[in-house]
Amino acid sequence: MGATIEGIARRLDALPVNDDWGVAATALLLEAARECGASDLHLLCQRDGVAVRLRRDAELFELLKVPLGRRDLLLARFKVMAKLPAFVRHEPQDGRIEWTPPGESKALSLRAAFLPTIHGESLNIRFPEVGSAPMRLDALGLRPDAQRRIESLLSASEGAFLVTGPSGSGKTTTLYALARFLNEQLGDRVHVVSIEDPVECDLGFASQVQVDEPKGLTFAKGLRAALRQDPNAILIGEIRDVETGRIAMQAGMTGHLVLSSLHAGRVERVPSRLISMGIDAFAVASALTGALAQRLVKTADRSGRCAIFELAIMTEAARDQILAHTSTDQLAEELLRLCPGTIASEIRRLLAEGLLDPADATRILEGEEVES
Numbered sequence: 001m002g003a004t005i006e007g008i009a010r011r012l013d014a015l016p017v018n019d020d021w022g023v024a025a026t027a028l029l030l031e032a033a034r035e036c037g038a039s040d041l042h043l044l045c046q047r048d049g050v051a052v053r054l055r056r057d058a059e060l061f062e063l064l065k066v067p068l069g070r071r072d073l074l075l076a077r078f079k080v081m082a083k084l085p086a087f088v089r090h091e092p093q094d095g096r097i098e099w100t101p102p103g104e105s106k107a108l109s110l111r112a113a114f115l116p117t118i119h120g121e122s123l124n125i126r127f128p129e130v131g132s133a134p135m136r137l138d139a140l141g142l143r144p145d146a147q148r149r150i151e152s153l154l155s156a157s158e159g160a161f162l163v164t165g166p167s168g169s170g171k172t173t174t175l176y177a178l179a180r181f182l183n184e185q186l187g188d189r190v191h192v193v194s195i196e197d198p199v200e201c202d203l204g205f206a207s208q209v210q211v212d213e214p215k216g217l218t219f220a221k222g223l224r225a226a227l228r229q230d231p232n233a234i235l236i237g238e239i240r241d242v243e244t245g246r247i248a249m250q251a252g253m254t255g256h257l258v259l260s261s262l263h264a265g266r267v268e269r270v271p272s273r274l275i276s277m278g279i280d281a282f283a284v285a286s287a288l289t290g291a292l293a294q295r296l297v298k299t300a301d302r303s304g305r306c307a308i309f310e311l312a313i314m315t316e317a318a319r320d321q322i323l324a325h326t327s328t329d330q331l332a333e334e335l336l337r338l339c340p341g342t343i344a345s346e347i348r349r350l351l352a353e354g355l356l357d358p359a360d361a362t363r364i365l366e367g368e369e370v371e372s
Contacts, residue, residue, distance in 0.1 A: 008032040008108045009064040021070065023079035029124075030110075032063065033099050039127055039168045043078075045071060045120035057296050057305050058168035075114075075121055082112040090116050094213055096198075097125065109198045109210065126201035134176035143346075146311040146339055150292070153313075154182055157232070158251035159289035162239070164264040169296050170202050170307055171261040172237065178259050179206060179235050185230075194235035195222040206235070219244040226252060236260035242278035249279055252287030266343075267291040268332035285319040291335075295343055295364055297350075298357035306356060308346045308364075311339040342366045362371035 008028070015024050017199045033041040033054055040055040043066075050066040063357040068072055079086045082095030111126040138147065153161055161178070163171045182190050183205040194203070197219070198213035207229065209222045219236065220243040226234055227247075238244045252258045264273040270291040274284045293310040312335035321331050336342065344365055351361045 004036060005061065005063055011336060017070070022073035025070070025074055026077045026081065030099055031102060033125070033127060041125040041127070041204040043074070043123040045117055045122050047119055050074065054254055055168050058166050060265060062334050070362060071120055073085045075123065077241060078112060078123060079114070084114070089121055092116065096212070097165055104260065111198050116215065126198065126275040128198050130359045134180045134201055134203060135173055136182040137177045140177055141307045142309055143341065146309060149288070149311060149313060149339060151181065151297040153289050154178060154257070156257065158252055158255050158257060160248060160260065160287045161289050162270055162291045163261045163294065164270060164291060165294040169294050171294065174292065174294065175259050176203065177236055179203060179233065182233055191230065191235045192235060193226040193229055193231040194237070195219055195226055196235070196237035211237070225249050227256070231256065233259065238262070245274055245279045246283065249274070249287040253283065258287070265293070267310055268328050268335055270312070271331065272328060281323055281325070285322040289314050293343060297347060298360035300355055300357055302357055306350065308343055308350070310341065310343045310346070312336055313338045
């Protein structure tokens with residue numbers, strides 16, 4: 001990727017600095033992010049300029065630095081593309097950029113989030129995962145015993161199954177694979193509705209709703225409307241707020257299978273994360289059926305990434321512990337009892353088999369130890 005980054009920096013430096021520089025620069029940065037397979041494009045306003053970074057496979061890379069004098073041209077153009085007022089600079093703004101990559105006919109919907117900082121507005125642009133079809137559940141790389149247990153949970157008619165992990169770790173890919181499994185097993189007998197931001201892949205078999213917060217279509221509002229469509233299963237891109245969480249847990253207790261992601265890091269922290277958001281412990285204990293944590297680690301030949309999973313299954317003992325607000329360590333022991341194997345132990349096992357890149361595996365293991 002180093003040679004690619006150097007080439008992009010040279011191309012940006014070669015752009016003529018005139019009234020059209022912002023248009024050309026934004027197009028170049030979007031193309032560069034797309035070429036590099038980035039999940040996010042970051043523009044971080046700093047004292048001496050704008051640091052442009054890419055996130056790919058959960059890792060952040062410095063792409064280049066835009067001189068301070070061109071900061072406003074760059075951000076103003078991105079605001080025009082996101083259909084946001086350029087004069088609003090002192091409050092957060094969220095918009096959406098409809099962008100068609102060169103040589104392609106289909107536009108991508110990119111989420112653009114502006115954040116005012118002491119050095120100017122920083123911007124995050126989220127790229128959708130692009131694919132012609134969602135991955136199959138048996139292609140994710142789950143251990144056979146974990147896959148069987150997940151399939152068993154998906155066969156239930158209700159409950160909430162949540163996926164957690166860092167940004168760019170493939171949570172959406174996993175959620176789509178879970179939904180595809182349902183469709184393959186039940187076909188026309190299952191009605192799947194999804195609420196996403198953004199919709200990253202056209203599933204074909206589901207009614208997919210694109211969140212549009214500037215226009216008032218939030219996760220919570222979309223979820224309420226989706227429940228009126230009599231779905232068997234609901235896919236929620238992410239539980240971000242208490243209102244969405246409460247509705248999701250209620251849906252999981254009333255005859256709906258709920259699939260969603262949550263930023264909790266570890267499986268044992270999923271219940272406490274939901275409760276800390278303001279969701280009633282009884283609802284969490286009653287609705288939650290399991291959780292899956294995942295990480296992406298470079299393979300030994302560095303040609304790709306290997307997904308590492310940690311599965312937790314809810315038991316009656318775990319439900320009692322949630323209601324009793326027992327410690328995270330105690331809850332972890334019970335949640336993992338039926339599915340031995342943590343993120344750390346799986347990485348060590350695959351590392352010993354020579355399947356993982358040692359440097360990347362060590363980096364993630366050190367992160368796991370810090371979280372413990």
